[in-house]
Amino acid sequence: MYRFSRPTMMGMAPFFKVTVFEQEHFQGKCQEFTSECCNIQQCGFDNIRSIRVQSGAWVGYEHHDFQGQQFILERGEYPRWDSYCGNLSYHVERFLSFRPIYCADHQNSRIMIFECENSLGHSAKLCEDYPSLQAMGWGGTEVVCMSAHTFVCYEFPGYKGRQYIMECERHNGAYQHWRNWGSHSQTPQIQSIRRIQQ
Amino acid sequence: MYRFSRPTMMGMAPFFKVTVFEQEHFQGKCQEFTSECCNIQQCGFDNIRSIRVQSGAWVGYEHHDFQGQQFILERGEYPRWDSYCGNLSYHVERFLSFRPIYCADHQNSRIMIFECENSLGHSAKLCEDYPSLQAMGWGGTEVVCMSAHTFVCYEFPGYKGRQYIMECERHNGAYQHWRNWGSHSQTPQIQSIRRIQQ
Numbered sequence: 148m149y150r151f152s153r154p155t156m157m158g159m160a161p162f163f164k165v166t167v168f169e170q171e172h173f174q175g176k177c178q179e180f181t182s183e184c185c186n187i188q189q190c191g192f193d194n195i196r197s198i199r200v201q202s203g204a205w206v207g208y209e210h211h212d213f214q215g216q217q218f219i220l221e222r223g224e225y226p227r228w229d230s231y232c233g234n235l236s237y238h239v240e241r242f243l244s245f246r247p248i249y250c251a252d253h254q255n256s257r258i259m260i261f262e263c264e265n266s267l268g269h270s271a272k273l274c275e276d277y278p279s280l281q282a283m284g285w286g287g288t289e290v291v292c293m294s295a296h297t298f299v300c301y302e303f304p305g306y307k308g309r310q311y312i313m314e315c316e317r318h319n320g321a322y323q324h325w326r327n328w329g330s331h332s333q334t335p336q337i338q339s340i341r342r343i344q345q
Numbered sequence: 346m347y348r349f350s351r352p353t354m355m356g357m358a359p360f361f362k363v364t365v366f367e368q369e370h371f372q373g374k375c376q377e378f379t380s381e382c383c384n385i386q387q388c389g390f391d392n393i394r395s396i397r398v399q400s401g402a403w404v405g406y407e408h409h410d411f412q413g414q415q416f417i418l419e420r421g422e423y424p425r426w427d428s429y430c431g432n433l434s435y436h437v438e439r440f441l442s443f444r445p446i447y448c449a450d451h452q453n454s455r456i457m458i459f460e461c462e463n464s465l466g467h468s469a470k471l472c473e474d475y476p477s478l479q480a481m482g483w484g485g486t487e488v489v490c491m492s493a494h495t496f497v498c499y500e501f502p503g504y505k506g507r508q509y510i511m512e513c514e515r516h517n518g519a520y521q522h523w524r525n526w527g528s529h530s531q532t533p534q535i536q537s538i539r540r541i542q543q
Contacts, residue, residue: 200502204480221477223502223536229434230501235427276474278542279419282402303428304398304421306504338421344476 163203163247165220167195172226183246186211195242198225204297204343206312207231207245209331216331217310218242219299221344233301233310234331248297248343249316256296256342258313260285264335265323276341279304296320300328301339309333312343361401361445363418365393370424381444384409393440396423402495402541404510405429405443407529414529415508416440417497419542431499431508432529446495446510446541454494454540456511458483462522462533474539477502494518498526498535505537 163182169175169192178190187195188211198207200222209215216239218231225231228240260280262268277283281304296315302308311328314320318327325335361380367373367390376388385393386409396405398420407413414437416429423429426438458478460466475481479502494513500506509526512518516525523533 219503221502221537222480223477225501227434229432230505231503233505235433236425276539278539279421282420282542303423304419305417305429307428307431339419341474341476344480 163205164201165203165205165245166199166201167192167245168197168199169193169195171196171228173197173199173224180245183244185213185244187243187245194240195245196240197227198231198242198245199223200225204248204345205245206248207242209239209241209243211243213244213246215241215329217312217329218245219310219312219343220245233308248312248314248345256298258296258298258340260337260340264325273298273340278306278339278341280338280340297343298340299343300337301341302334302336304338306339306341308338311337361403362399363403363443364397364399365390365443366395366397367391367393369394369426371395371397371422378443381442383411383442385441385443392438393443394438395425396429396440396443397421398423402446402543403443404446405440407437407439407441409441411442411444413439413527415510415527416443417508417510417541418443431506446512446543447514454496456494456496456538458535458538464521471496471538476504476537476539478536478538495541496538497541499537499539500532500534502536504539507531509535510541 164179166177166179167187168177176192184190198220200220202222205220207218207220216232216234220231229235256274258273259270260273261270271285298313300311300313309331311332313322322328325332362377364375364377365385366375374390382388396418398418400420403418405416405418414430414432418429427433454472456471457468458471459468469483496511498509498511507529509530511520520526523530
């Protein structure tokens with residue numbers, strides 16, 4: 148029987164490493180990173196079209212300086228834009244900046260969600276993954292998060308659609324209005340939510 | 346504090362209900378179902394373009410008679426093809442049949458994965474969700490599943506890419522070759538795996 152290794156769950160600091168490629172399927176110009184990159188074009192790339200995440204959890208962004216659509220990147224291989232992008236009706240295929248996610252902890256993550264803005268209405272404390280918030284009895288579509296460890300919220304059930312990273316270290320962990328979720332956020336609707344795996 | 350309801354976790358039989366629509370965003374001709382539909386065209390629809398899942402977990406299929414790409418559908422709203430489809434490089438937008446998933450149990454699901462075909466090589470028993478199998482120390486891309494409760498396996502990390510439902514009641518729960526995963530399966534690669542929520 149194979150034993151899964153769980154370094155971050157044993158309290159070890161994660162080591163971060165990705166390799167980005169200018170072409171799909173890990174072709175063309177490539178470069179390895181162990182820390183954030185605010186603009187891949189400054190490294191001579193016109194775009195990132197595939198990425199290998201060797202260690203740690205990362206978040207990629209559509210635009211430079213960590214703006215635009217967010218792409219949650221856990222360890223593994225992402226050969227094409229549609230392997231990391233969630234919003235497919237908005238087909239830009241731009242991936243210009245990325246950074247490590249430092250406070251992901253799959254075991255100890257906690258998040259509070261509120262039915263209305265500014266921490267009003269019904270609230271719930273979550274510490275698991277929920278592929279369907281509605282299936283768990285959460286009727287509100289106006290979900291606002293605060294006091295988060297690192298979670299990722301999704302527009303649609305089953306972890307589909309736009310992705311929004313919610314971190315305890317950003318906005319003081321408080322995302323009290325859906326416009327704080329990200330510069331591309333256009334709806335307050337969240338239908339699934341999960342922890343991020345380091 | 347809001348209390349999540351967990352009917353299926355209390356052992357109650359789930360009630361199944363979906364409403365399908367011929368147009369996107371829940372427009373046009375619609376019909377409610379509480380059991381499987383092997384061909385929506387026999388109901389006078391040319392295609393399903395949006396769907397509301399009111400109760401239970403369902404699986405949709407690209408073709409009639411439960412063939413082609415699979416779409417895992419948990420409770421919630423799916424207004425466009427890209428809100429349920431995982432394989433976006435293959436842009437067909439066909440959704441012609443669907444059925445309930447009877448043995449989904451978010452709490453008691455178990456699955457064995459093997460590194461090689463026919464239950465050979467390293468193996469692991471999973472009972473949680475794994476957004477990155479590689480992050481958990483699973484290096485093999487040739488993952489074959491058997492003895493499954495209902496799980497969904499994905500081509501890419503973070504529950505992206507092609508989706509494959511693995512059920513204890515189909516193939517006797519044994520999916521010993523990746524060609525058994527589904528009629529559209531083209532690669533043995535699985536990078537994330539999760540339980541299905543009823």
